[in-house]
Amino acid sequence: xxxxxxxxxxxxxxxxxxxxxxxDLLRNRDxxxxxxxxxxxxxxxxxxxxxxxxxxxxAVA
Numbered sequence: 001x002x003x004x005x006x007x008x009x010x011x012x013x014x015x016x017x018x019x020x021x022x023x024d025l026l027r028n029r030d031x032x033x034x035x036x037x038x039x040x041x042x043x044x045x046x047x048x049x050x051x052x053x054x055x056x057x058x059a060v061a
Contacts, residue, residue, distance in 0.1 A: 005034070005041035014047060025050070 003010075008026070012019045022042075025031040030053075032046040 002044065004044055005036075006044065006047070007039075007041065011042045011047060015051075 006014065008019050008022045011031070012022045015022070022031065026033055026040070026042070031042055031050050033040050033042045035041075
């Protein structure tokens with residue numbers, strides 16, 4: 001079963017980008033996240049929406 005929430009490190013691995021880039025995307029609100037206790041987690045749907053937005057931007061350009 002696929003996870004519903006990912007750490008920044010896991011999201012970076014999935015997107016094949018650096019952990020620092022994931023934190024930049026979170027800071028710029030390009031990726032949505034949720035806070036659970038003191039931890040930040042990125043929903044799978046947020047990763048899918050981010051990739052879809054990238055594809056849409058490519059199609060327009």
